[in-house]
Amino acid sequence: MEKVTFTIDGRQVSVAKGTTVLQAAIEHGIQIPYYCYHPGLGVDGSCRVCLVKIEKMPKLQVSCSVVATEGMVVDTRSPEVVEARAGVFEFLLINHPLDCPVCDKGGECPLQDFSYAFGRKESRMEFPRRTFDGEGVRADVDFGPTLMLNRNRCIMCTRCARFMRDVAGDEQIGIIDRGYGSEIATFREEGVHSVLSGNLMDVCPVGAITTRDYRFKSRPWDNPNAVDTICTGCEKGCNITVWIKAKPEWAKGSQLARITPRYNADVNQYWMCDIGRFGYHWVEGAERLSAPLVRKADGALEATTWDAALKALADRLGRADWGGVRFALSAHASHEEMFALGRLAMALVGDAAQSSIGVGWNVSAKPQAGATRFTVPDVDAPNVGGARAFGLVEGERPTPTVASLRAEVEAGRVKALYVLDPGPAGAIGDLSWAVAARKDGRLPLLIAQGPVATDVTRAADIVLPGCAWVEKDASYANMQGRLQAASQGILPPGDARDDWRILADVAAALGVPLGYDSAHEVRQAIAATLGSEPAVAGIAALEFRRPAPAATWLQASNPMERLKWDFLFQDVLPLKFENTRDPGHRAGEKT
């Protein structure tokens, strides 16, 4: 790649040709504030806070729009720049309500932080602030099903309008009025209706757009831990960060504070959909299973211990019935789980193991504009790619096969149906036929493994509580066939166990141990068996993250943002920039 070398603040930096001065500064940890620029939305040039001095140019330049050239000399700290930048911050704050204590963005707000670092120490504005819908949180108004809008806080960077136009391909947000009266708006206050709406909160550099899901739920400093993982809501496999709440109150409430996208150039860029972002509440919902259940003689399901449940399973599933066991497998299962289930099936069914497993998932079309640059796939499961790699489904665009078990079950030829669905309720697709067959006795035994109570677990004889995706380390292959690691962020509730281990425990209870002591060993076995398959290549070396202290808020939303936060919080000068100001330079102000 062709490089250019130039100087910022006396430092030599070398960047790819075509890089702007601002991008180069961000990459090298040099402090230049910005609002309208966003790496995923491009350059707009309207906020004017990224002013720098460039040698041989008469005026100050906005660094977002100047492409670095060989030998360029850039200064971000000269008195002229400091003064001009502080002036722009003064403009930004003359109408911004300082209601940070009741703003969800407070604490992780670029306007707060950049103003702290680069702004004036006081404002010369003495007139009342412009208000649109009243003062304080009264101004938080309806902005569609997922969002709230506070127009008082808006600084008109237009990132939201540009996101909807350029990424979502659906120009639902416009600017109303002009000049001083400009405001962000949707047509006749209809609000934003988009499966990508949550990204508008991410791109908003102030608290103008916030999500209803996160509203007043937590302060950023109450989410000290975050884990970089992936979303398993569909076959896209967006890279995400799961934010974990850690105030003492969390013991009473949920630990998952929110989910934000994490940059991956090849998968999801800077974005994720609302289904993944807001659809995580089932993980800590009322329907979670926290103990194994066994159906008693009176027909009621009763919580019990793992030993008792596994013993009951071994008792109910006589060796003579093994050949008649069938498996319904959700495509929410990870590689490890699919592989372990395959091994269990081979131990029970023998050579016919492959045909004893039916794989299920849901397919749903998402309402999106044709021009969108971020397509949410129809397949609502993360690991159809894995099922294909393991030979459980076939073809370029496989279709669910779980219904192929139906005829056998309804004919009463199946001795036991083992359902493994680690996804949210119903993620495996329609199993009402199995429930009905169990109820009328055509299916003698129904074993259900999964994290939540569903119609299937309610009809089952034995229920084995598993983990949600965020409670275990597991690997998946997305629609591109890319192997990705989902890391554990929180502990599973009660006695719930990692799903591959449940399968291993079941095998052991039946007297056919799989021989794995850890998920890593399962992955090693996968590598040994299927190492050349692209969807699993490198699986033994896969690295999993651990919840890490988010010393830098928004640490993981994307690397560019992360850099910004890194340098801001580690390197704020205690004296701000006052010390670089020439007192005589402050035009128009008496001191």
Next chain:
Amino acid sequence: MRLPEPVLTPHVKKPHGHTLEHYLQTGGYQALRKALALTPDQVIEQVKQSGLRGRGGAGFPTGMKWGFVPKDSPKPKYLCVNADESEPGTFKDHVLMERNPHLLFEGCVIACRSIGAKVAYIYIRGEFYHVQRVLEAELEKARAAGYVGKNILGSGVDCDIWVHRGAGAYEAGEESALLESLEGKRAQPRLRPPFPAVVGLYGCPTIINNVETICNVPVIFDRGAEWFASIGPEKNTGPKLYCISGHVARPGVYETSMDVTLRELIYDYAGGIPGGRALKAVIPGGSSVNVLTPEALDAQASFDGLVKAGSMLGSAAIMVMDETTDMVWAATNLIHFYKHESCGKCTPCREGSDWMHKVLQKILRGEGSMRDIDLLLGIANNIGGKTLCPFGDAEIAPVVGMLQHFRGEFEHYVREGRSLVPLAPWRAREPAGAHAH
């Protein structure tokens, strides 16, 4: 050489002076024939030699601008005529289009052909609907007569001209905002580079010229580049229209050359100030340039002459203020204009224009302090040179210029709570609408 006779506006007073018939009778479309006989490069060369500089405000050499269009670009090219004449005090293009539309069309066709454009859009401000009707009626005739449209005068050159009407936005006069507006968006400026000559309308190479600039093009071919270059002072060549308004006896558009002085324009052409009152201030180039005092009256009203005098020729809109004018009021009037017309895209202009207006209103109410006067300069300082488009520099001119020359009037307001000059008869005691804004 002083312009011996009007060449852009010779027939404005004649009732049918704007028609195709009249234009042809007076030698119209002969320049087009001459230009069609030359190669596009030769045309550009002639325009360069004429020394024609853009009449919209910046005074950029027209021939050089045309030369920026990439010749090898496979994309279509466009000419956009900036007829969004909205600089306060300016009404020359209004007269040119209404009274001499074929001169504009002829210039458009020559310009289009030289840059390889097949379409020209005349972006006319929304308030000029009556002008649009004149233009469209005359365009129809020109098309029928083969001066516009396909295969012009049998030369094989195609050039269509369309009139596009704006809807009330000063900012649409800024060239990139004009393109945005023409693309059906709000008139907000674009970041440059890339410049419109490379990436303009619809992402294609585009030249944007002022109406008067384009109207000068046929003159160059009619009378020759040498003749054109001989008119007026060096580097400020060719005929020039001046719009004189305010406190003068005969306000109007006057055509002469740029060796004329402000004094001649105000006292000879426009008949001086009525009632024998004294001149107090003159804004020589539209509200976006610095105000001048009577000491500067002998400055040459040319691009370079007015820069030397501490101001700019701008759109050559000369607004004359006599001794009855309250300069604090005048500054507030103009800042109200800029506050109203700020597009709101970039921070300093959006926030600063309103802030300056509020501070000025406070001073005007007699509630200001000396600190407010300094604050005005401070705000202006934070806007100047830091905005996305030249609007920011324009909007501070009334404040900075007025404070430079008339600071005493501002201080009088602060000390005494009222104006230094008595309320003029042309002012309403209660400024109507002061409360509504």
Next chain:
Amino acid sequence: MSFHPQMPYGTPQWHRSERVLADEGPPFAFTPENRQKLEEIASHYPPERRVSAVLPALYLVQEQQTHLTGNAMAHVAEVIGCSRAHVEDVASYYVMFFTKPVGKYVLQVCRTLACALNGAEHVTAELCRQLGVAPGGTDAAGEFTVMEMECLGACDRAPVVMVNNEHWHECQSPEAIQALIRDLREKGVAALTGCHHTKE
């Protein structure tokens, strides 16, 4: 509308913005003539750049029904092929589009320096006094709306009044206001002096 079952849309706990919206208005569609006019105008632009015709389309709406309504803007979006938010965005930007009802005659008085130096303040004040409205307001009969405009570009004829975005009345004085109102009532826009030399 909501695809989030846990986030029902429009529940009362989320209050609506106080933004003053254009009224929804009666159902709107261009008349065949106006639709044809619009198609003719749209043909001036490359076919994939049809959105260039959004300003002319909004003018046509105002010709058809004096001001822009929600339904009209939605119709323009459909006809032009852009989003409704885009149409509202553009319509709100330009001062010559009326997003609330106006009188039969909209009297647009220039207020910028050249006109103000020649007494525009008196003209506005007198118009408001005689019609009993504040600037921006419409009289009780819905006949006249008085608006202040920024520089209209006829400074040699100051003070200038434009009527209904297109008709001009120049060199106004407070004394002439009574006659202007009377003439407009009696003769309509034909009473206006026109601009420069268009009256021949």
